[in-house]
Amino acid sequence: xxxxxxxxxxxxxxxxxxxxxxxxxxxxxxxxxxxxxxxxxxxxxxxxxxxxxxxxxxxxxxxxxxxxxxxxxxxxxxxxxxxxxxxxxxxxxxxxxxxxxxxxxxxxxxxxxxxxxxxxxxxxxxxxxxxxxxxxxxxxxxxxxxxxxxxxxxxxxxxx
Amino acid sequence: xxxxxxxxxxxxxxxxxxxxxxxxxxxxxxxxxxxxxxxxxxxxxxxxxxxxxxxxxxxxxxxxxxxxxxxxxxxxxxxxxxxxxxxxxxxxxxxxxxxxxxxxxxxxxxxxxxxxxxxxxxxxxxxxxxxxxxxxxxxxxxxxxxxxxxxxxxxxxxxxxxxxxxxxxxxxxxxxxxxxxxxxxxxxxxxxxxxxxxxxxxxxxxxxxxxxxxxxxxxxxxxxxxxxxxxxxxxxxxxxxxxxxxxxxxxxxxxxxxxxxxxxxxxxxxxxxxxxxxxxxxxxxxxxxxxxxxxxxxxxxxxxxxxxxxxxxxxxxxxxxxxxxxxxxxxxxxxxxxxxxxxxxxxxxxxxxxxxxxxxxxxxxxxxxxxxxxxxxxxxxxxxxxxxxxxxxxxxxxxxxxxxxxxxxxxxxxxxxxxxxxxxxxxxxxxxxxxxxxxxxxxxxxxxxxxxxxxxxxxxxxxxxxxxxxxxxxxxxxxxxxxxxxxxxxxxxxxxxxxxxxxxxxxxxxxxxxxxxxxxxxxxxxxxxxxxxxxxxxxxxxxxxxxxxxxxxxxxxxxxxxxxxxxxxxxxxxxxxxxxxxxxxxxxxxxxxxxxxxxxxxxxxxxxxxxxxxxxxxxxxxxxxxxxxxxxxxxxxxxxxxxxxxxxxxxxxxxxxxxxxxxxxxxxxxxxxxxxxxxxxxxxxxxxxxxxxxxxxxxxxxxxxxxxxxxxxxxxxxxxxxxxxxxxxxxxxxxxxxxxxxxxxxxxxxxxxxxxxxxxxxxxxxxxxxxxxxxxxxxxxxxxxxxxxxxxxxxxxxxxxxxxxxxxxxxxxxxxxxxxxxxxxxxxxxxxxxxxxxx
Ligand code: SF4
Ligand code: SF4
Ligand code: SF4
Ligand code: FES
Numbered sequence: 001x002x003x004x005x006x007x008x009x010x011x012x013x014x015x016x017x018x019x020x021x022x023x024x025x026x027x028x029x030x031x032x033x034x035x036x037x038x039x040x041x042x043x044x045x046x047x048x049x050x051x052x053x054x055x056x057x058x059x060x061x062x063x064x065x066x067x068x069x070x071x072x073x074x075x076x077x078x079x080x081x082x083x084x085x086x087x088x089x090x091x092x093x094x095x096x097x098x099x100x101x102x103x104x105x106x107x108x109x110x111x112x113x114x115x116x117x118x119x120x121x122x123x124x125x126x127x128x129x130x131x132x133x134x135x136x137x138x139x140x141x142x143x144x145x146x147x148x149x150x151x152x153x154x155x156x157x158x159x160x
Numbered sequence: 161x162x163x164x165x166x167x168x169x170x171x172x173x174x175x176x177x178x179x180x181x182x183x184x185x186x187x188x189x190x191x192x193x194x195x196x197x198x199x200x201x202x203x204x205x206x207x208x209x210x211x212x213x214x215x216x217x218x219x220x221x222x223x224x225x226x227x228x229x230x231x232x233x234x235x236x237x238x239x240x241x242x243x244x245x246x247x248x249x250x251x252x253x254x255x256x257x258x259x260x261x262x263x264x265x266x267x268x269x270x271x272x273x274x275x276x277x278x279x280x281x282x283x284x285x286x287x288x289x290x291x292x293x294x295x296x297x298x299x300x301x302x303x304x305x306x307x308x309x310x311x312x313x314x315x316x317x318x319x320x321x322x323x324x325x326x327x328x329x330x331x332x333x334x335x336x337x338x339x340x341x342x343x344x345x346x347x348x349x350x351x352x353x354x355x356x357x358x359x360x361x362x363x364x365x366x367x368x369x370x371x372x373x374x375x376x377x378x379x380x381x382x383x384x385x386x387x388x389x390x391x392x393x394x395x396x397x398x399x400x401x402x403x404x405x406x407x408x409x410x411x412x413x414x415x416x417x418x419x420x421x422x423x424x425x426x427x428x429x430x431x432x433x434x435x436x437x438x439x440x441x442x443x444x445x446x447x448x449x450x451x452x453x454x455x456x457x458x459x460x461x462x463x464x465x466x467x468x469x470x471x472x473x474x475x476x477x478x479x480x481x482x483x484x485x486x487x488x489x490x491x492x493x494x495x496x497x498x499x500x501x502x503x504x505x506x507x508x509x510x511x512x513x514x515x516x517x518x519x520x521x522x523x524x525x526x527x528x529x530x531x532x533x534x535x536x537x538x539x540x541x542x543x544x545x546x547x548x549x550x551x552x553x554x555x556x557x558x559x560x561x562x563x564x565x566x567x568x569x570x571x572x573x574x575x576x577x578x579x580x581x582x583x584x585x586x587x588x589x590x591x592x593x594x595x596x597x598x599x600x601x602x603x604x605x606x607x608x609x610x611x612x613x614x615x616x617x618x619x620x621x622x623x624x625x626x627x628x629x630x631x632x633x634x635x636x637x638x639x640x641x642x643x644x645x646x647x648x649x650x651x652x653x654x655x656x657x658x659x660x661x662x663x664x665x666x667x668x669x670x671x672x673x674x675x676x677x678x679x680x681x682x683x684x685x686x687x688x689x690x691x692x693x694x695x696x697x698x699x700x701x702x703x704x705x706x707x708x709x710x711x712x713x714x715x716x717x718x719x720x721x722x723x724x725x726x727x728x729x730x731x732x733x734x735x736x737x738x739x740x741x742x743x744x745x746x747x748x749x750x751x752x753x754x755x756x757x758x759x760x761x762x763x764x765x766x767x768x769x770x771x772x773x774x775x776x777x778x779x780x781x782x783x784x785x786x787x788x789x790x791x792x793x794x795x796x797x798x799x800x801x802x803x804x805x806x807x808x809x810x811x812x813x814x815x816x817x818x819x820x821x822x823x824x825x826x827x828x829x830x831x832x833x834x835x836x837x838x839x840x841x842x843x844x845x846x847x848x849x850x851x852x853x854x855x856x857x858x859x860x861x862x863x864x865x866x867x868x869x870x871x872x873x874x875x876x877x878x879x880x881x882x883x884x885x886x887x888x889x890x891x892x893x894x895x896x897x898x899x900x901x902x903x904x905x906x907x908x909x910x911x912x913x914x915x916x917x918x919x920x921x922x923x924x925x926x927x928x929x930x931x932x933x934x935x936x937x938x939x940x941x942x943x944x945x946x947x948x949x950x951x952x953x954x955x956x957x958x959x960x961x962x963x964x965x966x967x968x969x970x971x972x973x974x975x976x977x978x979x980x981x982x983x984x985x986x987x988x989x990x991x992x993x994x995x996x997x998x999x
Contacts, residue, residue, distance in 0.1 A: 068271060068272055069272075069380070070271030070272055070276075071382070071383050071386065072271055074386070075383065075385060075386075083409070085382075085409065086380040086382075087380060088379065088380060098269075098272055099272060100272040100380055123271045124271075
């Protein structure tokens, strides 16, 4: 410990780490960056990325939407991202198991702070957050490409 | 007065002293003091309490001794020195267990339930319940059902609080809901009355604490917290019921009462509650229409306004001042009337304007009548708390439903003595101590007869004497309520004077006890129209901008019919269908060269106009209105996507087209100006107008009523025309808001002629027959229904029915008709013709 004075040894010691990291980035085992966008990093399990609306994958309701249009996600959302308009299922036109489904499900992704409250509020685990994080797009004018509609969110291809 | 004195007692709540009313059940006093006492079955409307849910249990100690069992606070009256415990172990435990029991069969479907977010069971489970259920048996399930035209029933959500049953038994009397079976098999059943239009059924939605009874039109419209609420006033009668206009995503979602205990007490009628649908309907006009011989053309509002302005300017240029007449219905706001009055004075230079319906048979209001309106009227509170209510010539259930129901409840509970006199019976008399049935158009005879009997001078027909006897003992005070039969009388001014005299006579016969006289006006802002349409009568100097009105509605129409007026501008007033003298209106509309109609919906009058401009509906224009008790309240505009013009904006557009420039008035500016000109108009912050409103008293010299005692001859059917025609105002009529709200499409509306079964037999008619009613002026054909509430010798028809307008027959003068069964072939033709027309 050299208190109050500059020691050449200490400086060299520090630079050694810098140099080692620098060299390591050319493929050594210490690499922390990836060749984005050629390669993509796998996110942590609990990473909160872009949302997706799920369907039932098994059981009697297989193929139906999980969302029941309850708008609890919209209520939980602190950033007022979500707009839900509910409507009634009929026997001919059935979207979800019960009587109610979301006719409109819009998310304004520019507002989203990715807090995950919506997924926590959802009673049916219909809205989930996947690991995608590439949200850039090229139009805020109409049609605003940052407003994701139900069609965009349902069956959305996702990475993990 | 003794009866209004409040007795207080001192109690202790969890060791904290509290002063409470002696005559109120503990629950309400505690809740008023912000103690959270859970409850389900108790409701402020329901008295006596049912005490069935056992949620409101408290521990009570008196005289140092704890009561052995928990008590239901909703049915326990306080006594001096009583100690109440809300947080002790047994109370908390009892609530938990009770709640678990209530939830046994309740489905866990809050996310899809329309009540979610404003549900008592939800709230109280959060506050007092346990988080997990122990019930593993199967829950009771039963498919949903349609309750009536407005509501659906979700049986499985019902947890048997019995509020709805009590509402039927103790409040509206329709008994829509009943319990069947007992014990574990108890279940709620609904018994809708087929063929009857419900009147107060919508209140069940509010009274059901859970989502068992929900509105069909509000189904899945959105969560309560997602809605934008705006305060408004029930716009279809003059009670001034406080409501919230709830909208979501730019559309109306629902209307709920705003619970003003001084006015409607949370009880609103079904038309007020459900007629909001017209605001979402495509029939709400957004474009102007130009009509000419060649056909009609839809143009933008701006184009329509400039066209109208241009043609009005041409009329004005050619014929000078006093060549254009202005008419407005009673649905406008006071500010809009002021804007109109100013426009008439400063732009048109015309004294030919009239606001509101014709209250005085087309004449200008008499000084005595105005004085009676201003000086003798009670508040709604005073009416429902009076010892005696005398309802004369008005069916409160149809004309002022919220007030009618409150009076009905008080009469049912024997808190007031209801005396009623009308030309026909009605549900509103079901708890009347005495009902007097007189022939239509004989109201003046009745009123004078009563005064004579009370003062002991002059004659009184025998059949009215029992009523006079009743009026000798009115208790502490008496409110005389009158309505439609006065407005439709041939001489309303004389009648109102006679009523004033009757008021003095009742007071004199009871040693000077307070007696009030309350007119039930036909429209939401009839009182405002009266005020603003007759500013000079209320002592407002005309100045350069305001011109005094040139006379009543009749003067105006006659001037138009005689060719003196060259143009008519009409604001939201279907005068062709509702003014008793249809021929005169027809002639007036045909004689003037230009009719501009400005209103939210189409109607027969607007179809006769050359230019039709759109206007915001009742939910889209903000401003203040004056109710029948001179309560000034504000109607805010609902938050909607479609923009709508108010009258000031339309006038602005017209004036700009006429003169090249206009003063753009805002509602707020107009309100301030109104307060300026009329100092009695309550001055508040316009943006933040107090919800409950402020009562006002316009300044007016008191006029003494003329005392006259001679009785007019009785009016009866004649040999040629044996039946007296009674045009009756019904809650369900052809007003645009009802016509254009799909929710009312299936409701059984009273567009029949109603006749006493006795008469039906005489004329050999069967229910459902088409009957032709003839008088010396014309005839009208409509289906007939037998109704025992109709007085023999008369026939009742809806006074606002577009398909069979009563004013084809009626005038202000009494009308007699001759019924004739229409030829079946003719009826078939008519049906064909009308269906062809609809296509
Ligand atoms: S992640 Fe958060 S901000 Fe984004 S939609 Fe969900 S609740 Fe709203
Ligand atoms: S995503 Fe979930 S919380 Fe949102 S509306 Fe659908 S079911 Fe309700
Ligand atoms: S329907 Fe509603 S108000 Fe009626 S008993 Fe059931 S829960 Fe109570
Ligand atoms: S509220 Fe008292 S028993 Fe139901």
